[in-house]
Amino acid sequence: MPEKYHIHTKPVPPRLPRVGKHGIVDWREDCARCHNCVKKACVYDRHRQESEYIRNLKFSDFLFFECMGCFSCVQNCTKNLLCLTINSEYEQMGNQYWTPEIIHTTWQQSETASVPVSGAGYRGKFAGKGFDSMWTDMSEIVRPTRDGIHGREYISTSVDIGKKPSYLNFDADKQTAELPSIIDIPMPLIIDMNPPEFTLPRLESFILEAVRQTDLIAIIDSAKWPVAGDAARMGNLDRYLPYIAFHLNPDAPEPPPDVLRKTRLVEIPDTDDALDRMAALKETCPGIIVSVRVSLNANGVDRAIALAEAGAEVIHVVGDCNGDEIGVKRPRFIKDMIREIHKALIKMGKRDEVTLIAGSGIALPEHMAKALLCGADLVSSYLPFMIALECRLCPICKPGVICPARLEHIDFDYGTGRIRNLIAAWHLQLIELMGAMGMREARRLRGDVGRAMFFEELEEEIFGTLFGSRKKA
Amino acid sequence: MERFSVQEKKLEDILPANTIKTRVPQVEVSREIAPAPSRYRNEIAKYIIFRSDACIRCGKCAQLCPHDVHVLKDGYKYFATPNSYRCIGNACEKTDHFCISACPQQALRLVENPMISALGDYRWPADMLLATWKMAETGNPPPEEYELDYRVGKSEGGFDRIRFKFPKKPPVALTEDEIDTSILLNRRDDGRPKIEIDVPWYGGGMSFGSVSNVTQLSKVRAAVAWNTFSCSGEGGYMERMRPYDDHMITQVATGLFGVREETIQRVPIIEFKYAQGAKPGLGGHLLGDKNTPAVAKIREAVVGISLFSPFPFHSVYSIEDHMKHIDWIKHINRRALISTKVSTPTDVDMVAVGSYSAGTHIIHLDGGYGGTGAAPDIAKKNIAMPIEYAVAKVHKFLVDEGARDKVALIASGGIRTADDIAKAIALGADGVVVGTAELVALGCVRCSRCSAGRGCPRGIATTDPGLVTQMDLEWATQRVVNLYSAWRKDLVVILKRFGMRSVRELVGRSDLLMHLDFENEVIQ
Numbered sequence: 001m002p003e004k005y006h007i008h009t010k011p012v013p014p015r016l017p018r019v020g021k022h023g024i025v026d027w028r029e030d031c032a033r034c035h036n037c038v039k040k041a042c043v044y045d046r047h048r049q050e051s052e053y054i055r056n057l058k059f060s061d062f063l064f065f066e067c068m069g070c071f072s073c074v075q076n077c078t079k080n081l082l083c084l085t086i087n088s089e090y091e092q093m094g095n096q097y098w099t100p101e102i103i104h105t106t107w108q109q110s111e112t113a114s115v116p117v118s119g120a121g122y123r124g125k126f127a128g129k130g131f132d133s134m135w136t137d138m139s140e141i142v143r144p145t146r147d148g149i150h151g152r153e154y155i156s157t158s159v160d161i162g163k164k165p166s167y168l169n170f171d172a173d174k175q176t177a178e179l180p181s182i183i184d185i186p187m188p189l190i191i192d193m194n195p196p197e198f199t200l201p202r203l204e205s206f207i208l209e210a211v212r213q214t215d216l217i218a219i220i221d222s223a224k225w226p227v228a229g230d231a232a233r234m235g236n237l238d239r240y241l242p243y244i245a246f247h248l249n250p251d252a253p254e255p256p257p258d259v260l261r262k263t264r265l266v267e268i269p270d271t272d273d274a275l276d277r278m279a280a281l282k283e284t285c286p287g288i289i290v291s292v293r294v295s296l297n298a299n300g301v302d303r304a305i306a307l308a309e310a311g312a313e314v315i316h317v318v319g320d321c322n323g324d325e326i327g328v329k330r331p332r333f334i335k336d337m338i339r340e341i342h343k344a345l346i347k348m349g350k351r352d353e354v355t356l357i358a359g360s361g362i363a364l365p366e367h368m369a370k371a372l373l374c375g376a377d378l379v380s381s382y383l384p385f386m387i388a389l390e391c392r393l394c395p396i397c398k399p400g401v402i403c404p405a406r407l408e409h410i411d412f413d414y415g416t417g418r419i420r421n422l423i424a425a426w427h428l429q430l431i432e433l434m435g436a437m438g439m440r441e442a443r444r445l446r447g448d449v450g451r452a453m454f455f456e457e458l459e460e461e462i463f464g465t466l467f468g469s470r471k472k473a
Numbered sequence: 474m475e476r477f478s479v480q481e482k483k484l485e486d487i488l489p490a491n492t493i494k495t496r497v498p499q500v501e502v503s504r505e506i507a508p509a510p511s512r513y514r515n516e517i518a519k520y521i522i523f524r525s526d527a528c529i530r531c532g533k534c535a536q537l538c539p540h541d542v543h544v545l546k547d548g549y550k551y552f553a554t555p556n557s558y559r560c561i562g563n564a565c566e567k568t569d570h571f572c573i574s575a576c577p578q579q580a581l582r583l584v585e586n587p588m589i590s591a592l593g594d595y596r597w598p599a600d601m602l603l604a605t606w607k608m609a610e611t612g613n614p615p616p617e618e619y620e621l622d623y624r625v626g627k628s629e630g631g632f633d634r635i636r637f638k639f640p641k642k643p644p645v646a647l648t649e650d651e652i653d654t655s656i657l658l659n660r661r662d663d664g665r666p667k668i669e670i671d672v673p674w675y676g677g678g679m680s681f682g683s684v685s686n687v688t689q690l691s692k693v694r695a696a697v698a699w700n701t702f703s704c705s706g707e708g709g710y711m712e713r714m715r716p717y718d719d720h721m722i723t724q725v726a727t728g729l730f731g732v733r734e735e736t737i738q739r740v741p742i743i744e745f746k747y748a749q750g751a752k753p754g755l756g757g758h759l760l761g762d763k764n765t766p767a768v769a770k771i772r773e774a775v776v777g778i779s780l781f782s783p784f785p786f787h788s789v790y791s792i793e794d795h796m797k798h799i800d801w802i803k804h805i806n807r808r809a810l811i812s813t814k815v816s817t818p819t820d821v822d823m824v825a826v827g828s829y830s831a832g833t834h835i836i837h838l839d840g841g842y843g844g845t846g847a848a849p850d851i852a853k854k855n856i857a858m859p860i861e862y863a864v865a866k867v868h869k870f871l872v873d874e875g876a877r878d879k880v881a882l883i884a885s886g887g888i889r890t891a892d893d894i895a896k897a898i899a900l901g902a903d904g905v906v907v908g909t910a911e912l913v914a915l916g917c918v919r920c921s922r923c924s925a926g927r928g929c930p931r932g933i934a935t936t937d938p939g940l941v942t943q944m945d946l947e948w949a950t951q952r953v954v955n956l957y958s959a960w961r962k963d964l965v966v967i968l969k970r971f972g973m974r975s976v977r978e979l980v981g982r983s984d985l986l987m988h989l990d991f992e993n994e995v996i997q
Contacts, residue, residue: 022591043930043940069591070920070930075513080554086591105850115851117758119923119934121751121844121887121909122853123594126630135841138754138857140747140785140815140824366855429851435784436754436856453819453858455630459990462862465869466900466983467991 004153005186007214007424009113012417014390016406017053018107020065021090021100024050024073025083038076044068061404065090094393097130097322102363103387109425110388110418115432116425130323130333131367133455139438155431157187157442159378161265162289163313164352180313181287183217183264187427188378188442189368191218191385192359193247195321197397198386200407205230206415207385211243213416214423219245219267219380223252225259233412238262247293260285267291267316270303275310291316291357297326301337305344308354316357317341321383323361334361335374342375342447351447365429372445373452388418496739500716502950504698506612506958509951511558512916512944518558519603519621521586522572528552528580534572543572557586561618595628596842597909597919601889608959609914609952614891624892631861632893634989637967645972652965653975656904658742658881659810659834666808668741670701670904672961673976674894677885677908678724678746678814680708680731682759682768682780683846683923684912684934685941691949692911693717698950699957704744704906707757707782709771710736722812725802727756728782730772734805742835743802744812745795747785750843750886753816753857757782758847762926765936796831803832810834812883816856817841817863822870829871829880837906838863840886844909846934847924860886861900868901868981877981891963901981914956915949 024047039047050064065087074082093100105116127133162182169176191207204220204227211218220227225246226237234240241262246255248268260266260281268277270292278290291314294304304315317337325331338358345351358376362368363384371379387393390405397403434442437451445451459470510516522542530552535543540559545552562583565571573581593599604623607615615621625633658668676692683706690713693703697720704722705714709731714721718739725732726746737743748754759768759780769776789795799811812835813828815821825836840860845853864884871877884897885906894905909917915933922928928935932943964976973979987993 043927068920068922068925068930069918070922071517071592071918072930074588075511075515075517077515080515083588084591085587115849117847117849117924118853118921119846119848119925119929120917120919120921121596122842123596123919123921124628124854125595126628126633126842126859135858136856138748138816138818140754140818140821364851366851370855429849432755432849432851433856436752436852438754450819458858458862462865463988463991466865466986466995467988468994469992471990471992 005157005215005427007113007420007427009421009424010417011112012414012421013111014107015410015414016390017059017062017064018066019062019087019090019093019104019392020067021087021104022067022069023063023065023085023087024067025085026081030079030081032079034078036078038073038078038082041076042073043070047073063087063089092394095322097361098363098383098387098393103392105364106384106387106422107390110422113421113424115428127455130361131335131364131370134335134370134373135453136366136369136373136433136437137451137453138436152431152435155434155440157427157430157434158184159188159442160184161291161314161355161357161378163354166349166352181289183289185217185378186215187423187430188372188376188445189423189426190216190245190357190378190380192318192380192382193219193221194382194386198321198383198391198393200386200389200403200410202227202229202410202412202415203386203389204228205234205412206389206410206419208240208243209234209412209416210385210419210423212240213420215243216423217243217245217265219247221249221252222246222255223249225255230412245291257284260288263288265289265291265314267293270294270307274307275312278312289314291355293318295326296334296337296360298328300325301340304341304356305348308341308345308350309348312354314355314357315341316359316380318380319360321360334358335370338371338374338376339449345375346447365426366433368426369430369433369445370452372442373448375447377446384422385419388422389415390418496718497715499719500694500697502694502698502954504954504958506955507951508610509948509955510610511606512948516556516558516606517588517592517603518560518586519589519599519619520560520562521557521584522555522560523582523584524552524555525580525582527578528576529578531577533575533577534581537570537575538572539570561616562620564618564620592918594919596626596887597889597913598622598627601626602913602918605889605910605913605956606916609956612955612958614959614963624890626889631859632887632889632896635861635896636987636989637892637895637899637970638985638987639970640972643970643972645974647969647972647974649962649965649969651974652968653977654961654964654968655975656881656977660879660881661834665810665834666741668810670699672699672701672957673898673904673964674888674907674960675701675722675883675904676703676911677844677906678704678706678722678744679846679908679934680706680724680759681711681771682706682708682763682936685932685936685944686711686713686767687941687944687946687949688912688915688933690714690717690946691915691944691953693720694946694950695911695953695957696720698954699961701957702742705731705736707731707746708759708768709733711767711771715739724814725798726782727784727786728780730774730780730782737802737809738806740806741808742810742812743806744814744835744837745786745798745802745833746814747789748814748816748839749845749848750816750839750841750857750860751845752848752852753818753841754784755849755852755856756784760847760924763846763928763936765938768936792827792831795828799832812837814839817858817860817886819858821858821863822867825867825882826870826874826876829876833880835881835883836867837883837885838867838902839906840864840884843886844912846928860884860888860897864897864902865900865983872981891960891967894960895964895967895979896986898976898979899982899986901983903977903980910956911953914952915944 163180245265296319323334359380362381600621601623604621696703707726722742761779813833814837841857884902923934927937932940
């Protein structure tokens with residue numbers, strides 16, 4: 001039996017006090033001194049921990065917000081002196097897309113590398129925008145149409161990057177053409193470059209070590225090679241090259257061919273001569289796979305389809321960091337653009353000849369599965385790996401401004417460990433979803449909308465027959 | 474009780490002798506409402522009344538207030554802390570007993586409780602929690618003057634966007650006493666008992682282990698009071714449950730915890746749990762911390778070990794295999810009805826009709842937003858469709874297949890109020906299963922910590938010996954009995970406004986509903 005993909009993890013605790021959701025405000029001046037303090041009865045021992053925290057205060061800009069929100073102390077206090085509040089700092093984290101809940105759960109997963117589990121039912125909205133407007137299917141009993149009964153250890157999350165010919169050509173018993181090279185990565189995720197507003201000097205070192213440990217690929221701006229800092233820990237940088245996909249920055253010199261040849265994937269910006277450049281790179285570095293990065297602006301979807309038609313082997317489509325189309329008044333969301341490209345590729349009979357990497361807006365592991373169901377082969381993401389380092393996505397991230405998450409002081413083991421843990425947690429959660437769907441192959445998720453349910457379609461199919469047409473927004 | 478005394482005569486004919494021997498007298502529980510105030514010293518209030526030092530203790534406020542917010546106990550010089558949770562807040566301003574303006578010293582101040590923003594969530598907003606607590610306390614829907622917006626949540630979809638299309642005047646003028654809320658659970662003519670329950674809901678499966686013994690007992694005692702059912706969940710029975718056997722459902726789930734011949738034979742309904750709405754396709758998981766000696770004994774497991782129920786039933790690959798399961802149970806307990814609990818995949822309609830053809834009496838659909846003691850967050854949010862879609866879809870399919878009047882369709886997974894119950898029925902269900910709402914009645918604040926460590930800090934969903942003592946069984950029973958009573962009153966008002974004599978007339982009447990996001994131009 002081949003070795004199973006497994007990420008070895010260990011807990012990596014946070015460096016800073018957590019920015020939690022709930023806290024208790026205590027009006028001490030009216031305390032009855034009843035010596036029967038409900039704080040002692042806190043199931044989570046939070047009040048004692050808070051006192052200890054204040055006594056040994058290390059961070060004067062962090063209050064203690066570890067309350068679990070059970071209201072027990074509030075409701076039992078003899079003098080009704082306690083009040084449970086929502087931490088305003090928590091509410092201010094992120095933005096409408098990267099919500100405080102996403103940031104919080106990402107921190108938790110980066111610490112523990114485990115699947116977040118909680119009690120009670122779902123607490124959120126019925127449906128929402130973007131990926132929240134779809135649900136994944138499940139298999140009630142095992143049916144012949146599904147992959148059959150299996151344990152989770154038999155679920156493969158591997159996907160391929162590269163061109164797969166639709167058919168093979170034989171002359172007598174011999175294959176007439178060589179098969180194109182292909183990359184098999186163990187989960188449908190690559191780590192993308194961070195935009196300048198969300199980055200830090202040594203981020204690439206942590207990412208590279210994390211992808212080496214997890215056998216994934218990270219896209220690195222060629223201008224940043226060789227990566228700065230942590231040289232002592234990283235040793236010979238050549239060992240990282242198989243896990244790097246250089247983004248060939250037009251403003252920087254191209255990495256030398258002997259460096260490029262040690263990589264498996266390279267990314268070029270979308271230019272008029274992109275396909276010529278792809279051919280030239282393949283000439284210089286036989287076996288390398290070339291991805292064209294297409295910005296999902298008003299013309300992005302058409303451009304991706306045109307590139308596929310012209311022979312591009314990998315197309316990496318990227319919207320803005322919230323998953324939206326760039327620079328248009330009523331932007332489409334990434335999932336809808338993936339569906340459009342995927343369907344167009346099927347129509348032109350080229351779906352297996354092009355790998356579609358969907359970037360932007362991939363904030364949670366379910367987004368990875370949902371993007372695949374919409375038609376991507378794999379996804380790229382970057383912000384979650386910044387958040388893993390306790391970044392809060394605050395809007396004050398500029399050179400010269402003190403980072404509230406102290407990102408400039410990160411230790412190598414901490415940085416790599418947190419990113420690795422997050423990847424591991426995402427992998428486990430992908431398996432959860434695939435297990436529920438009765439799917440054994442991540443490759444088979446691609447475009448399988450039969451395993452997904454879309455809000456708009458359910459509303460029309462079920463409520464439409466009862467309530468007529470949906471009101472226009 | 475009557476329906477079972479009739480059956481009782483036949484028991485010796487249809488059950489093995491050992492089953493008869495193990496039966497114990499069944500208890501009765503009153504459905505009368507009685508006050509069951511919060512077990513906490515400080516009930517969470519929507520408004521807070523502050524009394525300043527300017528108070529001269531004239532007592533005018535206490536005289537005026539009909540809600541007993543202000544209390545000056547006999548023999549006491551000073552007022553007790555105001556019972557703020559009884560205050561109706563700004564609505565009182567329009568009345569002649571508004572204490573704030575009546576106070577000659579302006580010593581009173583009314584503010585909205587800032588803590589309310591930290592209470593609840595989109596599916597269970599603060600007003601809904603407060604109203605459910607009120608119902609559990611009083612047995613009545615909260616008076617309108619409290620202005621609690623509890624009939625819908627804030628999830629912005631499903632039940633929360635559906636409203637009733639009440640006629641201006643009921644087509645038939647009925648009194649409350651003329652309205653019947655009972656439903657029939659066996660719609661097949663197969664010689665098995667025609668079990669009716671007095672209200673169109675029963676309690677969902679919560680195992681001993683996932684919840685405390687007091688919680689489990691209070692649920693079934695309320696079921697006895699209202700002549701309905703509660704479900705064992707996948708965890709077997711404490712000995713103390715025997716006097717309630719006639720109102721229990723034994724759950725057979727994939728781990729088969731607590732499943733024995735005896736536990737199948739002692740109850741009138743057996744439920745196969747294929748999947749659970751909160752974690753469809755993922756099986757079950759009882760954390761090691763909750764596997765105390767008492768739990769382990771019942772489950773015949775080792776103390777402290779996490780207990781997993783696999784997914785799926787490894788003996789079921791097809792509807793034919795499912796039929797074999799049903800036949801097995803029907804043979805072991807020849808008076809039992811069979812319920813099949815499934816989640817809501819895209820082909821839930823096919824699953825339902827398959828289950829009907831396999832011989833089930835009850836198809837129980839558990840929607841994707843259902844409750845749980847512990848589930849991966851990714852599953853709770855993302856897998857399977859919400860119940861609002863599933864129930865309408867399955868109802869229509871069963872009608873088209875000509876099977877609808879042969880099977881009871883039960884919905885669960887996000888049923889929070891009597892309005893939700895009525896909406897689910899109008900969408901096509903015969904009745905519903907409730908779970909979270911019962912726990913809210915017992916004081917749950919939905920902090921979602923039932924899965925962690927010792928479990929629920931409020932003593933409801935825990936087996937920790939220290940935490941379970943927070944609730945008294947009589948109190949807990951009364952809270953659930955009261956909630957059921959309040960719900961029934963709300964439901965009767967809905968039926969009365971439609972001029973319906975029975976809740977059975979409401980089944981599938983989606984023409985009586987409207988959706989705020991649709992044009993509602995369809996004439997059915």
